Amino acid sequence: MTQDLSSQDLISQDRITHVGFTTTADAGDMNHIEASLARIVELGADVAELSLCGDDLIAGGRVIESRARRLADICAKFPLRYTVHGLIVSNFMDAENLEFQKAAACAMVELSHRVGSDILVHHSGHAPMAPARVIAGYDRMQADALKELADFAGKHDVRVALENIFAVDDEMYRQQPSEVAATVQAINHPYLVTTIDFGHAYIEATRTGGDFLAEVAAMSPVAGHLHVHDNFGRPYTLSKFYHQSEAIALGIGDLHLPLGWGDLPWETVFDTLDVLPGTALIMEIGERFDAERAESIEKARALAARLNARHAARAA
Template sequence: MTATLPISHVGFSTSPHKGDLASLEASIAEIVDLGADVVELGLFGEDLISGGRVIEGRARHFAEICAKFDIRYTVHGLIVSNFMDEAHLAYQKAAVGAMIELCDRIGADTLVHHSGHAPIGSRPLLTHYDRVERAALAEMAALAGRHGIRIALENIFAVDNSEYRQLPSEVAATVHSVGSPHLVGLIDFSHAYIEATRTGADFVHEIKAFAPVAGHLHLHDSFGRPYTMSKFYYTSEAIALGIGDLHLPLGWGDLPFEALFNEIDVLPGTALIMEIGERFSAERADSLERARALAARINARHAVAAA
């Protein structure tokens, strides 16, 4: 890792392949062929863990696939990861522990973990949820640290007003509270845009509040429109209406990436990952060029400050 640069690597995530490791290999190859610096492996869909344990035979095959490519890897853990989920917390932590083991086997340095959610309730109840999550994060960060891995805590949006989710500034407070070098923030700009629209929060303020602890970035475009309508017959219909977490190529939505990247700084060695799937393979090269230009804004500012 080039630790002197704030954004050291730019690349893409793989799409979930429902356990088809041959398709995963093809997905990695496509990203490598684009000239990316990093691949984020979406292991939530690859059947590598069963009941909190690594499936040994499949894991060996997975590691052999990853070893074929000379590229940095990061890993995206389970979409359902939720350290506010007390009823299933032991299962949740076991799965994260298995993900850390998989990271270690392939030399991945970062594990993406979704910030928690719970039913909305009184302030004391929400504070309780926060404490449960922070204790679990501290435990898992210590485990990750023993393997030289850091957990990247990602901001998410609520689907409706019955769900408690932390705003990006509150996720930053969680990272600060845990106080481990093996726990960093992950800014998902589209998620923040949607949640700011839903709650009436100041989107730019939320991003700027989160950025100082951010060691990982997720980029994909959208219009920041919450799921006020959720039934679509085709993905193209949601795109046409601009509703939801669309994971669009950069420039297809209206996220003000250039203005944001003029304002924020992030931790050294941050990977910028575009979660833009193979549906948009024809647009990925353009998004890679745009993303590298955005990274250069932060890196150039850092170079001037360090001179």
């Protein structure tokens, strides 16, 4: 774990140590998880992120024991490091449902521990846009809940990795990537880091007119996890697509494309980025693009090597 590393370890250890893919949530089909992991191994990955938001593993904030055992048995079959993506709907700015939100997040920590995952990805919060004093209250509510979750996660040797999200319009409040980093830095907990989602940051920077590179760089000092997928940085300006291919054709939204299909400046990003030692790079590129995933993992490994080499040269 990062908090146990000596000063020499921090100098010498590679920043990005594992590269892989996320599984696809598939409406509770545990057989699909096994097939998805087998394919991730076949692609040459050494880490898989378990997307557990659609697999009926938690009910009312409690882990479903029989399904958790089956998940652990499936994961034990493969030579992979594991990380876990929590609920997409997780939101510690959701005052009405906050206790339910916290219970479900704690159950996700338990599941993470059961499968040997050292990371639980947790989405940063959102709420209706409001005056500054109300927004400050949202931020405090989230910070308090994150501190509780990190305390609980520490007892299970799991780090919570707070992920930046994007707003769909000006009526939605969410923290910018630099503000997500500031939240984590202020809490200053050994079991709380950030997940940089580059695609999310790219869309949000376009929407707000922000500086994409500066925003993701601000997350670097506390980044312990990376989400990589491509898009064009175009916010949602259509409310409905009949087919995902239509969104791809127009280049609108959070497309989760193979690397190179969009126009994210990957080499520029990885030439300026730094992250914590032992970070996993997860490509959120689903089975829709299975034919392109082998090429994407080659590109991702090259980006990881680029960052690691720069860090090693600086430390030498």
